[in-house]
Amino acid sequence: MRILIPTGLILVFSFSGVAQSQLSLMPIPASVQIGGGQLAITQSFSVGVRGASDPVLDSEIQRFQGQLSRQTGIPFRPQPSAAPTLQIHADHGRESVQKQGEDESYELTVSDSAAQLNAPTQLGILHGLQTFLQLVQITPNGFAVPAVTVWDQPRFPWRGLLIDVSRHFIPIDVLKRNVDGLAAVKMNVLHWHLSDDQGFRVESKKFPRLQEMGSDGMYYTQGEIRDFIAYAHQRGVRIVPEFDMPGHSRSWVIGYPELASGTGPYTLESGDPIMDPTREATYKFLDKFIGEMAKLFPDAYFHIGGDEVDGKEWDKNPKIQEFIHAHGMKSNQDLQAYFNQRLQKILAKNHKIMVGWDEILHPDLPKTIVVQSWRGQASLAAAAKQGYSGLLSFGYYLDLMWPAARHYAVDPMADAAATLTPEEKSRILGGESCQWAEWVTPENIDSHIWPRNAVIAERLWSPPELKDAASMYTRLNAVSLDLEWLGLTDRSARQQMLYRMAGTTEVSALRVLADVVEPVKDYNRWDESRGPIDFHAPLNRLIDAAYPESDTARQFAGLVQSFLQSGGKDPAAEAQIRTWLTTWRDNDAKLHPLLEQSSLLEEDAPISQNLAMLGGAGLQALEYLDKGQPEPDLWKTEQLAVIAQAKKPVAGLLLQVTAPVEQLVQATVSQSK
């Protein structure tokens, strides 16, 4: 098996009439060459394996066939004697523990009569099977895969998603379907943020008060964890555990207050403890704890957090200050570095590589550690220059509610990282998207992660030259459909939440509103001035159901742009714009009675009114534009006031069609000009 080294992006579509847009692949492979014709997927579809039989591979193929069957609705009945439709060969089987940097390449060749999938490892086979699934499409002649040759391997070896399960507990079945999603977009790491101030989520047999007193009773047993790790391993996903220390450690000290640098009192709701790095007892505890967890989590990497250490308890504790002085340290940062060195030795003893956030970077630590950067490419580049490996998470925080295109534009090798030497660049291992869990529950977490996470997966897998947002959105829509077949609820959960808020299944008017709003961005929902978040409050309002990105608003903005660029001479775009504006203008009258009868919806009455006003303003603007007649100055002033009003968040929601309506109003000609 040759090793495939792609030389940048090769997309050759000249051999066939199949358009690029029909290949709904995400991430786009390193190299794709389209041939002539297509391979029919019929009831006799079958898979064969060349080489030795392998039960692991067999079960992977079975899952693949089940997935293909769900996608197509075809119950397969292969003819035992016939040649297999898809022939598979891997040079090597799976390692019992998946390694960071393993060969993940594969080669998939599809002709009009058969398909071949070859890879140096079974990891590559897993990826190739996902590519095959994405290539299957319905055609006038049945389901088929276009004839194609794909050579593929990832750009970065570490492509992860962090899920915080501390702020809100996320059950294993929800995590499992998200792992299916990761495998579908060729991500290979689930970074499991298992402890934080609000909850300790792992059963420790050595220190049971961690989970018993440090959680609301919701944690994973060791049996569940082992089962989950095996599940993820089968799908080519490594599980990297994170236990955040010495800060973010409230949940530890409820049961073990001796770990803290202060005296409390601490509850799951209050107190800001930091572990005491000056007491030997702390290390004895961590030695035993890490020894237990190192056995439970087989991955070579172990994340110790290390972020946002608020030094107040250290400042206030005279013994700790004395220790700092006695050891010639200059700052709390030095004390944290000392703590991390001690921690690193414990990890090394357990054959683990330490991973931590930006703040752990300190020259006293060995070059083996990995720094995960929430600060940006400059921080990552600085680490790489010093010889440390790094991962980018800055720009990939899914909880900030950014549009997919904004995440897509973030590249680990951009900005400061672009100036690194090739050797330094090789230390940038990849990146991780992050789903922090202040505002998610098992019900809506899928829709916060997906489908946007798929574009970060593409950024980390595919050639960096890919930058076209329009193509990305088209392909993202297709991926979204594939995710449905995995049981992810990113598109179905909202529907049920709307039913709940409305108390009826007749929610078409509510859906019109929900389709054009997005939750406020960044941490504007999490305003420190409002006091601490109640992590037990219901998350059942429209802000909790709304998608982070409104497809309707994006499409509408595109229509308005086309229309205005055409100088008002695009009747097809105008007709569509008019249909939307009319729907919005008339929607509040239909929706209002529903909003009034539900305590969960009444807060949305003003935004529904704003939408109606925008609809009216937009339609009036179209009238003036059509007639080419100047509008009264007063009208424009009034409309801009309405628009300014509509830009303000209502019930935590932004009305995302405001800007394009403003463009329409601004485009009208003033009388006074």
Place this chain on the structure above:
Amino acid sequence: MRILIPTGLILVFSFSGVAQSQLSLMPIPASVQIGGGQLAITQSFSVGVRGASDPVLDSEIQRFQGQLSRQTGIPFRPQPSAAPTLQIHADHGRESVQKQGEDESYELTVSDSAAQLNAPTQLGILHGLQTFLQLVQITPNGFAVPAVTVWDQPRFPWRGLLIDVSRHFIPIDVLKRNVDGLAAVKMNVLHWHLSDDQGFRVESKKFPRLQEMGSDGMYYTQGEIRDFIAYAHQRGVRIVPEFDMPGHSRSWVIGYPELASGTGPYTLESGDPIMDPTREATYKFLDKFIGEMAKLFPDAYFHIGGDEVDGKEWDKNPKIQEFIHAHGMKSNQDLQAYFNQRLQKILAKNHKIMVGWDEILHPDLPKTIVVQSWRGQASLAAAAKQGYSGLLSFGYYLDLMWPAARHYAVDPMADAAATLTPEEKSRILGGESCQWAEWVTPENIDSHIWPRNAVIAERLWSPPELKDAASMYTRLNAVSLDLEWLGLTDRSARQQMLYRMAGTTEVSALRVLADVVEPVKDYNRWDESRGPIDFHAPLNRLIDAAYPESDTARQFAGLVQSFLQSGGKDPAAEAQIRTWLTTWRDNDAKLHPLLEQSSLLEEDAPISQNLAMLGGAGLQALEYLDKGQPEPDLWKTEQLAVIAQAKKPVAGLLLQVTAPVEQLVQATVSQSK
């Protein structure tokens, strides 16, 4: 605890402003009295149990709380010291095996400050908790239950659903969510049709070739069956197994050809074997087999099928004819009765009561047996007169694709049964809806069973005076919403199937068509003249996704009726009619490109065109009606031709808005009059 004896239907709504329609209960309780105010469901909601602690009850309450939490989106955090919001008391715990005829009554009292649920048995508590869940509604002041007093008990003790798992295998997880559905509408029997010609679905350890050769490899292990029975028991649902004999037995004889009366050859696809009742070896086999199954299935009832015995193999076998003659029998029917007597003795030895279809009724059988009637109330009444107990399934066949109202109108005590004496009437135990599985898969079975099954549940539970279809449909819509929270896919599966057919998530035009079609009725899809069904064919076409009943068509027909009854003077109805007709007229142009690019959809092109023509015809009819002006005769003739065309099934689908459009066209005044 007093026994509650309802004296017919008591619905008292005079004490409050809450309208009847806001009580979305299905089945409607024996007696409901509405009080003043409402009980708020807040985060501090809690449940308390009076009397001895009971782990079974505790786990039931936990499930109830989980369900309430899903429904409301509220994570409950009861105050340990506060009085419980809902206080529960049962006089008696659960029997380890649920008995037919156990007391299922309960009393639920809700005031504006607390609720009480009392019942003689925990079965009653289960039902009362489901009533409570249905009463929870969103209000301007949050989630709440109206103050209400409910006394309730079922009209019939046996309220079941038959699921055929032979024609298409249905996995346990799908059955489990359907059991949750049964519990939600207070049905208490799942009749599991486990063997038929096309598949033997139970693992027999004594006769392993039954499942190994008599199925396509898909069957339930005994461990899965035990787990499923326990699951159903927790939800108050008995599992009654059916092994169909001596006919419908192709799957038995593949592995054990000695059971057959003929010589075959038999495959799962062909042959019509009947068991040989004349050989002692047959009874030895059945004795061993029934002994094994009687232990596996704890219910007191055991269904032996007995339907549709095609006597051809008996006629052709000289030994069997000799046996009939030697024993003084007059017909194959007598031979079947002999077989059933032998079977009944084996069952009695295993402490099982025999249940079978109409055909088992024969004076030689003891009065303990139960006859399930697919033939109708006359057959049921005849059995009751002879002293036999009976169940009605005639009129409750869900696979016939009837509208809910048609099932709702069928009453076990109607027609011939109405003339029975009280003692004879008491022998009619209830009924069972039937989901035969020629045309269902795990994907669409929920939408074939639900929500229509809920109206059969109401017929079997609630007072017989309830007959109002309008109220039924309103409440059915609410139940449909509750079913969503149980994970049933009766409303969500179609969406994904539309995505698959279209190859995109942009399916709004396809949904417009899907909303107005229904599959052909009765067994018109299963036309014997077309030859045997391929039970392995994909079921992924529009006919497989379409709901058995179109809500849109029903609502449209209602609008047209109102409009015409008003003499064309109902502008609100007219506006809605016009909106629908316009949507339909314009839909084909949008949908056509999609239909062309999918092999699964191209067969639907003519029906989409028919819909467009109906839209146009209806709009033109409205014009003539509005103007009061006579239409040209030619126009009417043409339209009626179009309508006649649109009435014909296309791709197995009926266009259900044809009749109301015809009414509009017919209402126009002819020139020649």
